[in-house]
Amino acid sequence: MPKVSHQISIPGLELNRASKIPAYKQVYGLLRTAILDHRLQPGQRLPSSRLLAESMGVSRNIILLAYEQLSLEGFIAGATGNGSFVSGTLPDTKPKLPKDTVSPEEKNIASNVTFQYPVSDSLMQRESEAATIKPFQNPEPAMDHFPYRTWAKCAYRIFRNLEFESLNYHDAKGYLPLRTVIADYLRVNRAIRCGPEQIVITTGTQQALNLAAAMLLKNNDRFWIEDPGYINARAVFEHAGGKTCPIPVHADGMDVDHAMQKHPNATLCYITPSHQFPAGGTLSITKRLKLLEWAAKKKMWIIEDDYDSEFQYGSNPVPALQGLDPHKRVIYMGTFSKVLFPGLRIGYIILPDKEMADAFGYAKAFADRQNGITDQLILHEFIHGDHLTIHIRRMRQLYKKRQEILLELIQRLGEELLQADKQSGGMHVLAWLPKGMNDQEVTDMLRLGGVYVAPLSRYTLKYKQPPALILGYTAFNEKLLAQGVRTMVRMISEQASLLS
Template sequence: MLPPSVLAHLNRTLDVPLHLQVYEGLREAILQGTLKPSHRLPSTRAMAQHLGVSRNTVLLAFEQLLLEGYLESRVGDGTYVTHTLPDTSLQKPEVKPEQQGRQPALSRRAQKLLQVQVTQYLSQPEYRAFRSGMPALKDFPFEEWRKLHARHWKTPPVQLLAYGDPRGYLPLREAISEYLNASRGVRCTPDQVLITSGSQQGLELAARLLLDDGDSLWMEDPGYLGARAAFQASGLNVCPIPIDQEGMQVQHGAEHHPHARMVYVTPSHQYPLGITLSLTRRLELLKWARQSGAWILEDDYNSEYRYEGRPLNALQGLDQDGRVIYIGTFSKVLLPAVRLGYLVLPESLIDLFIHARSLVDRMPPGVSQAVLAEFMENGGFERHIRRMRGLYAERQAFFIELAQKHFPEWLQVQPSPAGMHLVSHLAEPFSDVQLVEEASRAGVTVRALSPSYLHSPEQGLLFGYAGYPEDETILAARDLGRAFSRIRISDP
């Protein structure tokens, strides 16, 4: 039986997705003690029929609760409320009579923010195979970086210590502009480059400055959770656009969501599936943006790492109408801890973004920018990329070899011509979120594919291979293979 609170949470007139409403109802029942520890939940089919929703709705709710530790899956035996809540401080305290009826003084924006899933990794170790998006930390040129830092901190010029230009350090913007023009076909001047604290800040700025609460935005389905979180937290209506072998289906978006005011796209290496947006689709997208007056956010997060052929130049280089905002980051090519990214802005938006940047955190750190600028000017940046491109190609081949040796037949990993992770699609009835839990118990980190979808989620796993040396990869592949070989098909 289900507690009444689950049904009470379902309201099809709300903007909140049904799977989040089911999640909230079950979570509240667990925290209040209505659903006791070790209580066995009905199967997803039975619960979906009882609630009058699709099975996928219940699966997504279960998967989120499994990820957060409220539920546990017992192979061959179903899904249970966990013995110990993930954080006992989350349990609702006893409410005194005089406190009844009081509500936390949260804004609507804050309430939306609390409902947004930012990442699948919040409760998992920061550095453990096969976490995706992790560069080869141990192969970073630390000695060269240390010397640059030491020299700049020994006698730093006053302009690096005082309040600086909100756009960022001019020599760094010049180096970025020169690099993008030469390597990515981006057409820009240093004045169009705005330094940010990683790409996430760039996404936040673009969403809040160019769109209003309730506006619609196209996004690839599946797509990047971090971007979706930024858009949903800003009150935007994220419209999922399916992809095929040519990338985002522009015609689908034009037909089903013609009034969207922005498009978020990863054309060089689609996240997470790795597809390249074809030239035909690029031109089609630019034409639609011009006719509709929409903005395009081009996230070129992983363009440096292509192992076969040369990638198409950036979408921004084809833009004749000033509709494309180009987003880049140094987190993947250097270190996540560097926390520097950038926007390349159309000239019409420069003053607006400078003003907003100065209000958010005034300016990026001066000395860190100066170190990166010199690293780019003296050729260290491109040397590092060349080394990592060769290393990651070797690591991908090595990982595939181990996967063929250790992984079950239903876990087929296909090579990719670019990127830092590989995708394995799963056949029904496996739940990728439950497989992630099984991997975690074996001491291995993988990412589930299904949460990246808004509609019709497919089951799959993402394996980051770039950041891990051979000895770690061997042990992790062996442990993961043993864990998955024990799995039996079951209906949660």
């Protein structure tokens, strides 16, 4: 039988009301420390959430959230709130090193690394999350619909026929037959003008951005970037010494006039013209032509990130900007992270001509020689056998349906708390919160309930937006979407009633 503590006799459970740390995080931290310090013993029953809330002068909700997090991390067990007790076996919080075997310098080894990379959570936090993708993690493909058998057959064919040449070093620009099928695919599906000689295969858009920054940006060069926009692109350009020029975004995409007037000397523009990330919307044809003309006149590079435009749900898919450019100023980036799976780590850059592609090929060789050859061979087999087109066509129908389901759920269950609009494409929607709510705080709170969203504010710089959540929907079936929406609405409504 667990020992019962009727009284709240846990010393040191004092909230710091002046602190900016949310109350539930403080309660969580205080209890965690009490458990690790053995002020709370293994097996000891915790006070009920009601009692503890009263004694600390906070709402019961705050205690419940703290208990939920402690339970997720294995510090406490039992039903949340009433009946929770300290776990018998505590999670390993510190690696056990033999005493005195680590010198002070070794202890502080990270201090020898002088540079910190500006890497966002969305790039780094994946390992622990990959095993369980939670609604509304974005942007995750529907892995339950991935054609595993077909992929395995392609892989089998490749490995059965491997020859010495396949195992050697290869062209840094990528396996030529793969570049050829990609060029064929893009010409038909994205109206892109290119041949295989213009393509460099990369380990995804992230590497493509790094190569572009290394090749095209000099210290203090200015670059236009959408605001709100893709933080991982901005981080790369800033890391290369670029100076950020945030450009506001409207329903018809980046405000090109504003950019030309306010930042006429920029040498590079990063843009998501087919489906603005994260606000949605498509760059209008007038703006496209204006941007291309400006780039030609000012010798500015345009980086077109076409990250999810295979998934357009209307009858007239928007073609890529690259296909409209007679002046050779557009550098196009595509990825298989969305259409196949992100762990594949294959993407590509299309350069304006062969000479530039060769130069980028050198940069790629300098970075990591080449992409792994067997994955390139398998992907080639997959595309060549027409499986990519079939898979994309299926996923387009599935994702369209999943978006409709999500929007219907939000409309039916969202009360006055959430409002989301239809998107003509892509893998996420924006759900607007009531005015005055803090979308970062809501995001943190929802995470404790197992709902993973991203706050729009994280992607804004200068041009603040009303509070909103970015909801990925493509990886989740109807049941998971409904569970996610219910939990989200319940938690937001509790938060809203605390605020009122």
